[in-house]
Each structure stands twice: as structure tokens, then as C-alpha cells.
Amino acid sequence: MFVGMGAAKVRDLFKQADEKAPCIVFIDEIDTVGKKRDGGGFAGNDEREQTLNQLLAEMDGFDGRKGVVILAATNRPDSLDPALLRPGRFDRRIPVELPDLKGREDILRLHAKNIKISDNVDFNAVARAASGASGAELANMINEAALRAVRDGRKYVTQADLEESVEVVIAGYQKKNKVLTTKEKLIVAYHETGHALVAAMQTNSAPVTKITIIPRTSGALGYTMQVEENDHNLMSREELENRIATLTGGRVAEDLVFHSITTGASNDIEQATKVARAMITRFGMSDEFGMVAMETVNNAYLGGDTSLACSEATAGKIDAMVVDLVGRSYKKAEKIISENMPKLHELAKYLYERETITGDEFMDILNKKPETETAQLSDTTA
Numbered sequence: 001m002f003v004g005m006g007a008a009k010v011r012d013l014f015k016q017a018d019e020k021a022p023c024i025v026f027i028d029e030i031d032t033v034g035k036k037r038d039g040g041g042f043a044g045n046d047e048r049e050q051t052l053n054q055l056l057a058e059m060d061g062f063d064g065r066k067g068v069v070i071l072a073a074t075n076r077p078d079s080l081d082p083a084l085l086r087p088g089r090f091d092r093r094i095p096v097e098l099p100d101l102k103g104r105e106d107i108l109r110l111h112a113k114n115i116k117i118s119d120n121v122d123f124n125a126v127a128r129a130a131s132g133a134s135g136a137e138l139a140n141m142i143n144e145a146a147l148r149a150v151r152d153g154r155k156y157v158t159q160a161d162l163e164e165s166v167e168v169v170i171a172g173y174q175k176k177n178k179v180l181t182t183k184e185k186l187i188v189a190y191h192e193t194g195h196a197l198v199a200a201m202q203t204n205s206a207p208v209t210k211i212t213i214i215p216r217t218s219g220a221l222g223y224t225m226q227v228e229e230n231d232h233n234l235m236s237r238e239e240l241e242n243r244i245a246t247l248t249g250g251r252v253a254e255d256l257v258f259h260s261i262t263t264g265a266s267n268d269i270e271q272a273t274k275v276a277r278a279m280i281t282r283f284g285m286s287d288e289f290g291m292v293a294m295e296t297v298n299n300a301y302l303g304g305d306t307s308l309a310c311s312e313a314t315a316g317k318i319d320a321m322v323v324d325l326v327g328r329s330y331k332k333a334e335k336i337i338s339e340n341m342p343k344l345h346e347l348a349k350y351l352y353e354r355e356t357i358t359g360d361e362f363m364d365i366l367n368k369k370p371e372t373e374t375a376q377l378s379d380t381t382a
């Protein structure tokens, strides 16, 4: 609210606070006025600096006994002027991070109070599936579930509504009218089964809870959902390597079955590369570099973009190591799928027919004794 209005507005704000005490002054997006001031003053923004100076002056002169609490919020605490954070000003920080499992469950329950919901809903299961979701996304999930119940003419939100709404928020709506050719659907079925098979055959890999080949509005043609049993804060080197192998599993299955590869793996490639790079440059999980940071995280609050902090020669070496790590994971996935070819065909066929299968169905087929004949699905594209 301050931008362009200057120091006078700040004075007025504190005057009002003084009159209305006890009260709370809340400044949202404080970084718009509270950015670090330029040392040189060459490209300085006079208007903004005056506003900031006024804010600092007002905060110093404020009588704490009057019962005025000054709060501010920002997504960029690292960009704030240090003067703002000195004792007597904004001297207490409360980081608001993404909610953990317990937090997600509580947030879901809180928002669910406003809607009619069936008694036997397992909020814990929904919270587990919504790993990594923010408070706003969780609120949205409850809203989506309510809309779905209304659309279906039901009076109560059910577990199925909530599970579907988690997917809607994560992956977008089901695109029921999206036409995939038979061949494409078959490729997607093998691709997703490839991911799930590699995940299931590795120890220390989150269990598969659902596989679907119903296209979503986000552009995903299918996906494999893995849900950790508990909240996971530490990832071991082995788990990360397994994750990369699981990500390559889709492409591996396509290549082994159809002997041609598609663009369907683009997102997998992006993610696998990201994990591999982070292992080498940030987590100290390479034998060559050990515990040396090659990359620094600029802002842990907003997505955490990184910048390289090493020589050009090292950067080249890192690239080669990323290629090597992903390549080794690909070989590992290839080995797993080759050794389980009959299961791949059986599972892909089942998924192709059902379009969505649960983790339990998947594990049942996987653990069942091999059938004598599991013919490979034939390509029946007209």
C-alpha cells in the first residue's frame, strides 16, 4: 500500500495507530518498501528510501507500552534492509513454512468444518497424499471436493471426493474428452507401469499408491503416485538415486517395448536432472567433490533458485557427472525392467484396460505367481 505514496503515508499510518491503540499494524509484502538500500546512491530510488527511512524513524519513536503491535510479512526476508531487523524494530522472526503431515491434517480438518463431510473420512490419508501442499492449496482441495460432491448430486463430501481433489490440485482436472490414439494410450500405459515397476522393485523407495493414464488438464497424460508412509525430512543418497532410477523407468519401458522413444518423458527428464545436479552440487553426495558446495541457494522461500559458485572447469565436470549419474540410473532401471518383462506386460495390459489402478491392485499383480502366457499387447491402431 505504500508504493508511490511516500513518507507522508507512513507518518499518517503511525499517527492513526497511536490514536487507535491498542491495535495491530500489519504491513504485507514489506519488501516493496523495505528492500536493501543501495550503498552507492547512484541508482537509488529516492521515493522508496524516504519511505523506508520514515518507517524506521517511526518505529524507533514508538512507545511500546501503548499496546501497538507491528507485524509485517514477506516472501523475501533476505532482501530486507538490515536496519529493519534491528532490535526494537522487526526483531522477532516467525518463519511460516510448508505444513508437515500433522499440520496438513489439521489444516484440512479446519477447512472441512465449513462443509458437510461424511463421518468416516480419513484426513490422515488425504494429508499424506497431499505431501508438499501449501495451506492455500489444502483449502483449495476441500473446496474442490465440495464442488465435486455437488456436481454428483450428493449431500456429503466423501473420501473419494477428497482423493480426487488432491489430484485436481496437483495435476489438474481429468480431461475426459481428450482423445489419445490407441497406440498413444498403450505407450502411456507402459510408460507409467515402467515408473511403478522400478519404484516397487527397489528397497527404500516410497510405495506406489495409484497409477492412472487418464489425461489431466495440466498436460500430463498419466502419472504414478508414490506416497511416503511418514513425513520425510531427510533423504539418503540411496533414496535419491532410487528416485532418479524411478524417473527414468517410464522412458526405459517405452524403449524396451516399442524400440522408439517419445516426448512423454520430458518432465521426468527435467526432474531427474534436477535431483542429480542437487546431489552433486549441494548435498555433497559425489565422491569427487565431497562436501563442497558448488551451488548456492539464493532464496529458500521462493522456489529456491540457485547460482553456480565454481570455476568454469568445475562446471563442465559437474555437467559430465550429472550425465553419468542419470545414465547409471537409467541402466539400473533397464536391468530391473528387463528382468521383469512378463510383469511389465501384465501390469501395462491391466492398466490399459482399467485406466486407473490402486497401489494394492498393482502389488497384487506384481506379487502373484507368473502366469504361463502373458502375451504382449498388440498394437491395434486403426
Ligand code: ZN
Residues within 6 Å of the ligand: 191, 195, 250, 251, 264, 265, 268
Ligand atoms: Zn514419466
